[in-house]
Amino acid sequence: MRQDLITRLNDNPGLEVIDRDFAHLFSSWFNRGFLVLVRMSWSSPATILEKIIAYEAVHEIMGWDDLKRRLDPRDRRCFAFFHPALVDEPLIFVEVALGSDIPASIQTLLEEEAAEDFADPAVAVFYSISNCQEGLRGISFGNFLIKQVVEELTKEVPSLRTFVTLSPVPGFRSWLFRALGCGELPYLSEAQRNQLDKLRDQGWSEDEADQDAVQSAILAAAADYLLRAKDRSSRPLDPVARFHLGNGARLERINWLGDTSEKGVRQALSLMVNYRYELRDIERNHEAYINHGSVIASKSVRSLLLAPDKSRALVPAQR
């Protein structure tokens, strides 16, 4: 019903009262205490798995073979929240990869197979979080999901030390070219501006030399975008950043060539970001963010702002 309603809100602003009633009711019905965390696996019912395929909103799942690669290997996990009154419908799910390092590229992560000698992974990577129910828009589950999955994994895999995301930066490219057009971004050199102009006009080049030339400009601008750009409510412009920073994560690393898919280039000129969830800091980070609008970031990310002409990807990009 609410899904229907939402499609008509634009044309019928009067319906917003009803939508708020729905949201109020649903935030009570779908409160944290009722949600059930379930591990999705290759043993889950096909009727649910086909919904995972359909609802994946970040990195599309290309059919059942691809799904199996994300669920079945011993270095992969997927967890979903269910509500007891909706037995066949996941509310939200997160896909996780276990490994030895913080990953810098989604293509590498999706393609890689677990090493022969895979054992005792130290790093858990949340590389995709998808909300499933349009009718529950505005009822937030992601925060709880990440925290409960961290707990769950800590119990199941005691060797884990680090919990990070590999996240998109959906608003970066359009922000960058708008700011460029308005003559902002004073820290860029004339040469860098020209290169970015060229990039905007001619598109992403497969030529590595060209990419290298703009890399430092893009990384400096990305740090600016993530650390300084704010919306009217003084919150970060980037919606993914708002979500993870609001949950108490730290902006850990910006990855050049993190997502070289058409979508990754279109949204963020190939950048992806790691947000890090450190249990002992979550509460403090969250408070600083909520009360003072502070964006907690690692030193290396902050350094990108200081010496923009030397900005380099913080890890060697894997091609």
Next chain:
Amino acid sequence: MRQDLITRLNDNPGLEVIDRDFAHLFSSWFNRGFLVLVRMSWSSPATILEKIIAYEAVHEIMGWDDLKRRLDPRDRRCFAFFHPALVDEPLIFVEVALGSDIPASIQTLLEEEAAEDFADPAVAVFYSISNCQEGLRGISFGNFLIKQVVEELTKEVPSLRTFVTLSPVPGFRSWLFRALGCGELPYLSEAQRNQLDKLRDQGWSEDEADQDAVQSAILAAAADYLLRAKDRSSRPLDPVARFHLGNGARLERINWLGDTSEKGVRQALSLMVNYRYELRDIERNHEAYINHGSVIASKSVRSLLLAPDKSRALVPAQR
């Protein structure tokens, strides 16, 4: 938490605000759609069955053998509502006996074993409904429970035609003696008043002759109590009557010697009542009750009011 709170309400009226908040929240959390109907049986976990023993509030269950007699025979059923977030805690349960006739005595019903040739019972008797959670006071489940059990039984036992209760009349005795003391009850003869005075002063006699003498007086007064006595809100004085009439049931029959236990005599001078749930009339009865305060009763109950001196139990009492 609310259970604790409730015990302090009398001394701290200021806490009532909090209690109302609880009630509001719980009526959302425990709304009908979330409740799960579960058949309690001898195969249910002991941890839940011991709660059935503890929570039975109408006709005490005397240990595990007695419990087995109420759950296991093929002419008995017990159904409970559970909430998904409270896996071990029934919220409310109802005990049911299947048979061929509308029963007139709880002692007979509890002691009787299914006939050898028991098959295709026509009557389902709800003889005990108990709320389990003091902390959910005021959140009403009984109405839904009865209706869903009627549906469930209709599917499982297609021969069923009649759904009735065998219910106590908890407020009758104290109402009767108060009215007697005030000189009310004009329809009673002088002899009947004297007999009731004697009954009040000397207690319930095991002497059948004595009992017979007051039977017609008591039945007439009971019909008066159930059909006419109202509280300030113009609802029936008797709480059990309010519950079943409000659900859309009909007052079907008043049973002399329906409950000869100490409690039955103390509360209602041995009377028990059958309320009848007829699916096609429930809605109409409910509307009449809510909108006009009408107490829907069978002709035979109404006739007790007209000729009080001849009032007789509507069925031969089984002793």
Next chain:
Amino acid sequence: MRQDLITRLNDNPGLEVIDRDFAHLFSSWFNRGFLVLVRMSWSSPATILEKIIAYEAVHEIMGWDDLKRRLDPRDRRCFAFFHPALVDEPLIFVEVALGSDIPASIQTLLEEEAAEDFADPAVAVFYSISNCQEGLRGISFGNFLIKQVVEELTKEVPSLRTFVTLSPVPGFRSWLFRALGCGELPYLSEAQRNQLDKLRDQGWSEDEADQDAVQSAILAAAADYLLRAKDRSSRPLDPVARFHLGNGARLERINWLGDTSEKGVRQALSLMVNYRYELRDIERNHEAYINHGSVIASKSVRSLLLAPDKSRALVPAQR
């Protein structure tokens, strides 16, 4: 272990003793009383469903979409036997279609969707039975499976009156051309023989006229093959016939153009057969088959033998 063993039997005849021990042990371990019938559905675990895809031995399942078409629609069923000690491994499964008529063509059956007004189907068609475990070769489950599925469906869908198979005739083509080469099949006219020779040499023609010309010859020969051709133990030559006739089914109908796939033409020149399971006759048919080698067949099938020159498909083929 036995699966391994079986692959070596040919080269090591001495291992047959061990194989017989396995077979003896497994027939005890996998006896009827331990098998659990489970309905396979779109809600079954993917890990089991992918085995259904892999094990289907009669009409290949082309991926997950095809599987869904065979499990999910309301006019389809699939049942498997499991053993409690092998939770993820079906032992044997059968695919069923519900409809209003005995089907004549597997292509039509697989492609057809349930009619809009599908309700109260009268016919259940077993169109594929696959054994899953090579290691259980010789331990027979099919008989029990069919009977238990008949019982199960009778309860679930009371409108069902007829239980038939739509079965392949795997040995027909090679038998036919061998017999033709040896100058057998005296009931065929010279013209028919020439047509069959041409068919053997030039392959199956898409030309309907050509097909019609040989249809009566092929049907007569098929009736001969199924009703009269015997192996050394005096049992029917065709293995599928042996299975269903041994279970007590009746040879109901031979279908021209029943399977026009490459495999169907290669094995049986497009013929498929319906075997019919009539509960009240099963025992008698089975006894007649076992004790006297009788092949119980419908009148229409038997009539194909009598007037071979006029043999026509018993139903209009659906193209």
Next chain:
Amino acid sequence: MRQDLITRLNDNPGLEVIDRDFAHLFSSWFNRGFLVLVRMSWSSPATILEKIIAYEAVHEIMGWDDLKRRLDPRDRRCFAFFHPALVDEPLIFVEVALGSDIPASIQTLLEEEAAEDFADPAVAVFYSISNCQEGLRGISFGNFLIKQVVEELTKEVPSLRTFVTLSPVPGFRSWLFRALGCGELPYLSEAQRNQLDKLRDQGWSEDEADQDAVQSAILAAAADYLLRAKDRSSRPLDPVARFHLGNGARLERINWLGDTSEKGVRQALSLMVNYRYELRDIERNHEAYINHGSVIASKSVRSLLLAPDKSRALVPAQR
């Protein structure tokens, strides 16, 4: 069926052939691989728990409250083997107590409550093993059960170091008095013989002084009985000793006043025995027992044989 058969074997020796067939079939049907270990708890179905009460063959369970004391506290466990084809029927079960010491008295063990500061128990005591199915007589499950429970508990309670039984000595008393009557037991002094004669004639005295006087005689004789007394097949006379020694356990300790119930005194003059399961020795002990008839016993038990006049309970008896 076999249960019936067994009752008739005595009068119909010819039925033994059939009984052997049953035993052969059942040892295949109930082989180790099919048995499912299930923890019995207060959350188990009442229908199964009432069978635990009924089948307990060593230390009677006095109703549901007693059962709860054996299942529910955090220092108690109960495990049973089930067969998938007999869902409601345990085949065998064992009751376990967790604690800090090897217990010397069943009364103390049954009455004691877990200490307030109970944590990290070092000792698991198997104090009762009961076979449930007369029809499975001769099909041995106990050995597997103990080993699997040891594994299970090792996983669940990593602090456990010691696995012992607290076991009855069912044949001791009658063996002792028979040997006494025949003038055997040369290691007893005249005074000890007289005391035992008195004990036999006048029964067990509540007088502690009397008991102390015979204690050393009884303990020496018990060591003799358990270490030396053999049946015709050169196996230990005591059936419980045969079972645990055959499983590879070691005779660890003999406990004076281990079972002061009427049954304990009648069978074994209050003695109970601890057999110890040490995983690394089980195989070797088992081999020594099977191949050489060796009774593996602790030094302290063996020492009872050497200085019988000074035999004392190995731990201070708890009264």
